[in-house]
Amino acid sequence: MLVIACPGQGSQTPGFLRPWLEVPGFEDRLRWLSAVAGIDLVAHGTESDADTIRDTAVAQPLIVASGMVSLLALFPHPAEAFRQVAAGAGHSVGEITAAAGAGVLSAEQAMVFVRERGKAMAAASAVTPTGMTAVLGGDPDDVAAALQRHGLTPANANGAGQVVAAGTLEQLAALKDDPPAKARLIPLQVAGAFHTDHMRPAVDVLSGYARAMTTHDPRTRLLSNADGHVVHDGREVLNRLVRQVSNPVRWDLCMDAMRDLGVTGVIEIPPAGALTGLVKRALPGVETLALKTPDDLDAARDMVARHGQESGLSQNPTWRLVVAPIKGTVHFTALDAGASVDNGQTVARVATLRDEYDVVAPHGGRVVEWLVEDGDPVSPGQPIVRLHPQEVPA
Numbered sequence: 001m002l003v004i005a006c007p008g009q010g011s012q013t014p015g016f017l018r019p020w021l022e023v024p025g026f027e028d029r030l031r032w033l034s035a036v037a038g039i040d041l042v043a044h045g046t047e048s049d050a051d052t053i054r055d056t057a058v059a060q061p062l063i064v065a066s067g068m069v070s071l072l073a074l075f076p077h078p079a080e081a082f083r084q085v086a087a088g089a090g091h092s093v094g095e096i097t098a099a100a101g102a103g104v105l106s107a108e109q110a111m112v113f114v115r116e117r118g119k120a121m122a123a124a125s126a127v128t129p130t131g132m133t134a135v136l137g138g139d140p141d142d143v144a145a146a147l148q149r150h151g152l153t154p155a156n157a158n159g160a161g162q163v164v165a166a167g168t169l170e171q172l173a174a175l176k177d178d179p180p181a182k183a184r185l186i187p188l189q190v191a192g193a194f195h196t197d198h199m200r201p202a203v204d205v206l207s208g209y210a211r212a213m214t215t216h217d218p219r220t221r222l223l224s225n226a227d228g229h230v231v232h233d234g235r236e237v238l239n240r241l242v243r244q245v246s247n248p249v250r251w252d253l254c255m256d257a258m259r260d261l262g263v264t265g266v267i268e269i270p271p272a273g274a275l276t277g278l279v280k281r282a283l284p285g286v287e288t289l290a291l292k293t294p295d296d297l298d299a300a301r302d303m304v305a306r307h308g309q310e311s312g313l314s315q316n317p318t319w320r321l322v323v324a325p326i327k328g329t330v331h332f333t334a335l336d337a338g339a340s341v342d343n344g345q346t347v348a349r350v351a352t353l354r355d356e357y358d359v360v361a362p363h364g365g366r367v368v369e370w371l372v373e374d375g376d377p378v379s380p381g382q383p384i385v386r387l388h389p390q391e392v393p394a
Helices: 018-022 026-037 041-046 050-054 056-074 094-101 107-127 140-149 169-177 197-211 234-246 251-261 274-282 294-307
Strands: 002-006 087-090 130-137 153-159 162-168 183-187 221-223 265-268 287-290 320-323 328-332 346-351 356-360 365-370 383-388
Touching (some): 002 094, 018 041, 018 056, 018 294, 026 107, 041 050, 041 056, 056 094, 094 107, 094 234, 130 140, 140 153, 140 183, 162 169, 169 183, 251 274, 265 294, 287 294
Parallel strands (some): 265 287
Antiparallel strands (some): 130 183, 328 346, 365 383
């Protein structure tokens, strides 16, 4: 099983797109997305300095556009981009890239959304001087206690012994003077305290845009930053993209879901490198590839051929699938074939060793068939029930 991993802000370096302009069609597509975003992504990806591409309003559209266009270089057709992979996952703004690759959003919708996201987050960052610092190593309890002591938020739980602390510059300075034992601190080159309450104004802005956007259900499993769950309802994917701006990124839980899926290979698209490093440490034995330049395309295509497989999720408009969000044991509610289901109704529950999660039907309809038996073990994103998407009377 193969995962496409889409990196977030902080992974870009000056000139990282220069070799990609040699790929036929890459520059033309990037210029089109530049027109949509209203900024020169070609110049920013090839000529701009580190300070310029660190600006949130530049960095975020640049990262998403780079990822989307590189997927077209890797796969022969946009519709095939995610059909040959078991799951897509993005870190922070990379979730927008993953959503577009999976067909939830069009490329143009993704660029407008990330453009406004970057502007809104830059505006929120300007209210109070804030930042982020990576905390590497140390005892997890000591790290959590130090962050709490200084009023900081664990904005990214990246796994492999890495947590990113976010807050005001004064709070980060206090952490530097009083760090957790045996931990190393690395200040990050970002413009603000992303994924914290400091970004609440940006959530309000994006919520308004999201209400006007149309979505499609993803063509493959999408792993959510919020909790590592598979989300198969396009509207919920978009809502989570809005909420994650002010909520922590749980990349550690996304990697747990990859383990539960039995993933054997991970390809990280440009600007690549950070996520494959985390996967190597957290999931030993999983083959990884950082797609940094076009010279890596042949190796990436070989990985797709060896690890790729159909996701099992269809865009057939005559029925809808409801899938398991996580690994566990499924238990049905009292719904037989032919029963009517309301939009948002709980149709089953998945029990893990620690908790139980509702499986909610994102669409009203009629139960066509159950695809598993009550009490069966299920994997993340496994189809549970097939619904005919008819309107259900209130």
